[in-house]
Amino acid sequence: MADDFQYHIDHHGGLVRPVELLTARASGDAGAIAAAEEEAAVATAHEQRRLTLSAVSDGQFRREHFESVVYDHVDGFETNAGFENGAGGHELADLAGIAPARRRSVRGPLAAKSRLADHEAEPLLRTVDRPVFVALPSPGYLALLSDPAGDPATVARIGDELAAIIRSEIGALAAQGVAHVALGNPLLVPLLTVDGRRRVPAADALLDAAVAADRAAVTGLDAPAHFRVGLDLTDHGPFATTEHGYDTGALEQLVAGTPFHRLGVDFPADPARRLPFDDIPAGIAVSFGIVDVSTPEPEPMDDLLALADEIADRRSLDDVAFAPNAGFAPSATAPLMTADEQRAKLQRVEMVCRYYWGNEI
Template structure:
């Protein structure tokens, strides 16, 4: 399952929303713009963003998550059985709870990818989704969700079937790289505990979503378990996770030079590839090229360089309107990633 198709210049998917998109969403929320008007603004912005990504010679192109408040919106905005609680989590994201049986009334995000595919050129259209285990861990409340699901595992299994159907639909419509995100895996990787699912339960739930019966050879599924190393890596947990969950690509932080970054990469099985986050999307300053290349040399000693990709270490705007840097700085960071890729692999990308 190594990265034979070389999606080597990667990014997480979420990009800084243009002002016109943020304004349109505010007007829509206020009842001043109808659904069709909002969709038209989003369509134009996504097509232009995809065109710019192609110009930057990225090997993947996404919709920037322009239609969504944050990465969870692919499910929370489209699947019945969820509601906002009115609160926010420690990251400032709106809190949601499952308050009934989860049901998808149709495609989640697949219908919105025409602009991406039209402008992608030779790059691979890429889509991002929240993992079902992540949603189950963050949206299950025993008192509220218990009428429909006895445990977060049951909720996660129901969500996994919905997300698996969406992945299959995305693939059928030309998406070649799908990235799931479950940042709750950091608790297991760094021995923090306190999760409603055990590691084995989380792996089992997410496996339902990604273990497809058939998948084209040129399609890859990846998963990001954490944006940063926050402690000593539990190597047993890393080995169990990276070997046990049947994804093709592990999307890992690699921008701080921390010992734990190498430990995570070391745990990736030989038959999976790794996308290494070599630049920090939250700081405008460009990382030193020589330092990055030294880290890439170290990575090549741990894993075949042919099965490595490079990326920013996180999305540029995981929540709409809350980017830490400017759109110009975002472009410079993506160019930096592309430059490093050319230095590592030449023009045979």
Template structure:
């Protein structure tokens, strides 16, 4: 089978990677005012150079900066949009794992002004990444989907004196994202990923009940989110390949939601204007592959079969068997392989070692080569 020359690649990964000890120490020292912002930046640059080389050496065709300059995969971005500030009210999210529950309490957000874009968020991050990647590797930029702005607070977080009509809020949000996408493209970005937990969460009846409590329409929130994403992507510069990543929560090897993709699958695959979908399929919480029958020709599904929540390494045979099962519902040529999520959606990271992370990235590349050539 012909190797893919444009993203998503047969062997790919979601984005975030475990922070190395030296970077962790630098961030702690900066928080204690023991080093300057410039010194922290130098430490981040060094760590990113190393992790970009790790990805190249593993055989990956794409590379991210590991999200090493962020504390959180999404809130660092959202709080830089004009009109959105940090709320004194903490968000409270309960994550689950085999040993019990973990509480995640990041700063909330509040929309107190018209949403807009003052500069390209993470533009300087991407420019550095692009300057250091090998010519054979495509630099990939990850940003949270616009859906996450509403999903992190609902109607209560949007000042009604600023946006008495939520449709105006969604319109301004999409415009800001369109400017962001154009700005990244101007910096040379050809591979962009919109990370979106809402479209996976909404498969879970408990999450739909939460949306109702937030003032949304639980039966149509996914359609509203897709419409906002499409408005942001409409008119995107030629040559920019866009994927979205769906996940049910990823914090310290724990998760929030469960359920297959059935509830959102029709709109997700037929209406969302992206080139590919990174889908979580690492355990029974993700449901079966049956919804993939709705994927149209020309779109790609990156099967997240390698878990980032545990260090145990999946066998090549087990991965090939699961790829074969997925191929019963969508053509093998439309499939790719990756870990199911990032390894470190927040700076705390998941419960596995740097060596285990490296082995998993290499296993993705090894398996993809055997399946697709």
């Protein structure tokens, strides 16, 4: 029987906000909003459990967008008018499709003013009998995102500050009983792909700085033996810079000696756009994003099973998970599908996993 702690049936944490929560937010009543957030988080976790997903999240319903779990709890960030109106000139973020509203600049020393995600994990740990996971933006990602000039020294300095903050939060989540933390860094994709590296000056140095910050956040954690930390390279559907594939040397920079237990990647139908997973060392579980969140149309099962078959012949069962290719809601205001359409997508993931592991999950 497959081991649930390998997280075979996977997703990325961000889910479509339910209508009841959106209605409460529109009311402006702080008490009603807080109650609706907790009710929605617990309800969606039970829904994930019924879908037999290997770990459950709170849907990130309390976040304005993926990154706000840090922006809201760390002093030193500021809204940049250039970012907000799209005039920030951030080549790397533009290549990765990160919306300007999700970007912040750094105005001073960074310091956590409170825990980042305890309020997301606590209701689930209290009420849902299933492993709980939390997705956080990685320090390398936020450092890259905050510096439109793309200066490796600046990225390294900001990354060091953020690594200490996020490392403390990961340790606290592990102590709280969370089973898995996924650090999201979609800006690594342009730094790993042939097309992206052609467009980004100092790509190697920026990759080194981001990778160092992300590793610093997880190296030497005081956490239970079963606790897992992953690195998620997805964001919201296929990346534009993957047309001519990935740079082998850059991928080696990322994975050689990595402390991460798992790697989340998009796995599109076009083989030329795929990260070459044969280059990922054994022992690192690869979560393959085979279900596309950028369209509400469900994929034909035969197509998904064909993708699974390609992987089955080349990777150990213990080193594979299947997932959507990104979160379903990178922000509170940008759902691309209904809750029912989202459920159908997650059911596709479950069905592929039951096929892949011989109906034993």
